[in-house]
Amino acid sequence: MQNSELAQRGLVLMGCGKMGSAMLEGWLARGLPSSSVWISDPNPSDWVKAQGTHLNAPLPPDPAVVIVAVKPQKMVEALPALRALGNGDTLFVSVAAGTTIATLEAALGERSPIVRAMPNTPAAIGQGITAIVGNAHVSGAQMDAAEALLSAVGDVVRLETEAQIDAVTGVSGSGPAYVFHLIECMAAAAEAEGLSPELALQLARATVAGAGALAVRTGEDPAQLRRNVTSPNGTTQAGLDVLMDTDTGLPPLIRRTVAAASARSRELARG
Ligand SMILES: NC(=O)C1=CN([C@@H]2O[C@H](COP(=O)(O)OP(=O)(O)OC[C@H]3O[C@@H](n4cnc5c(N)ncnc54)[C@H](O)[C@@H]3O)[C@@H](O)[C@H]2O)C=CC1
Numbered sequence: 001m002q003n004s005e006l007a008q009r010g011l012v013l014m015g016c017g018k019m020g021s022a023m024l025e026g027w028l029a030r031g032l033p034s035s036s037v038w039i040s041d042p043n044p045s046d047w048v049k050a051q052g053t054h055l056n057a058p059l060p061p062d063p064a065v066v067i068v069a070v071k072p073q074k075m076v077e078a079l080p081a082l083r084a085l086g087n088g089d090t091l092f093v094s095v096a097a098g099t100t101i102a103t104l105e106a107a108l109g110e111r112s113p114i115v116r117a118m119p120n121t122p123a124a125i126g127q128g129i130t131a132i133v134g135n136a137h138v139s140g141a142q143m144d145a146a147e148a149l150l151s152a153v154g155d156v157v158r159l160e161t162e163a164q165i166d167a168v169t170g171v172s173g174s175g176p177a178y179v180f181h182l183i184e185c186m187a188a189a190a191e192a193e194g195l196s197p198e199l200a201l202q203l204a205r206a207t208v209a210g211a212g213a214l215a216v217r218t219g220e221d222p223a224q225l226r227r228n229v230t231s232p233n234g235t236t237q238a239g240l241d242v243l244m245d246t247d248t249g250l251p252p253l254i255r256r257t258v259a260a261a262s263a264r265s266r267e268l269a270r271g
């Protein structure tokens with residue numbers, strides 16, 4: 001499926017909040033005409049309203065792709081409106097956490113091609129990472145199309161099994177929130193050491209952003225990058241002795257954090 005097929009048959013976006021808008025911004029920037037996009041959302045933002053799409057208009061009869069980006073709790077209410085498009089060659093892509101392919105098949109039709117995806121919010125600036133997995137009805141070309149569509153907002157990885165998506169959700173889907181909280185914690189600690197709130201936040205934000213960019217651009221093992229900062233018996237070593245403590249430091253805390261988010265993903269899947 002080429003962009004031209006999307007442009008011709010149309011793309012439907014069901015739910016256009018934070019995640020839907022992030023993806024829409026990427027597609028429009030990549031040249032998808034706004035006249036080829038149909039958005040269903042009872043509460044669209046001013047930005048969504050200004051994009052020139054078909055907003056809350058009757059859906060096209062045979063769209064190339066339908067993206068489902070409503071909250072998992074809204075699925076039961078939202079999916080019936082899409083059922084008429086099921087069991088054909090319209091490809092459904094759901095980004096909802098914890099909504100299984102089986103649930104989507106039951107609502108949309110057992111023969112519907114369905115891709116389950118887990119993106120993250122850095123998609124808003126084209127730096128997301130999305131994991132995808134499809135059901136048996138997704139053709140190779142449709143999987144390629146889903147990958148192409150989602151690569152408009154960052155990297156895409158294909159999963160071997162649907163079960164992997166719970167761990168993905170716990171790491172990269174929810175992960176930006178962990179990193180934002182790290183910024184908050186570093187800023188609070190800097191304040192506690194006597195810096196002003198503004199300076200503390202500036203230092204924390206730039207440090208996390210710069211370290212992240214360095215890790216990506218160099219492709220270096222993060223452990224080596226860490227060692228590069230750490231002078232023998234210096235300040236970093238003193239800090240890392242606390243942070244890397246295997247009982248009270250970051251390793252067990254992050255392990256529990258990701259486990260809790262992954263467990264919640266599995267719990268949502270059970271309904
Ligand atoms: N925010 C995030 O970091 C990520 C979110 N997701 C998934 O994306 C989905 C959407 O999440 P967000 O964009 O954060 O939520 P959001 O609340 O910002 O957006 C959801 C949108 O759906 C709309 N909506 C509600 N009922 C609807 C209906 N019946 N039909 C059509 N639209 C309806 C709402 O008005 C809202 O604009 C969720 O399923 C979430 O699991 C996945 C990965 C990351």
Ligand SMILES: O=C(O)[C@@H]1CCC=N1
Nearest residue numbers: 096097169173174175
């Ligand atoms: O918190 C959530 O449930 C969604 C899924 C991943 C990120 N946000």
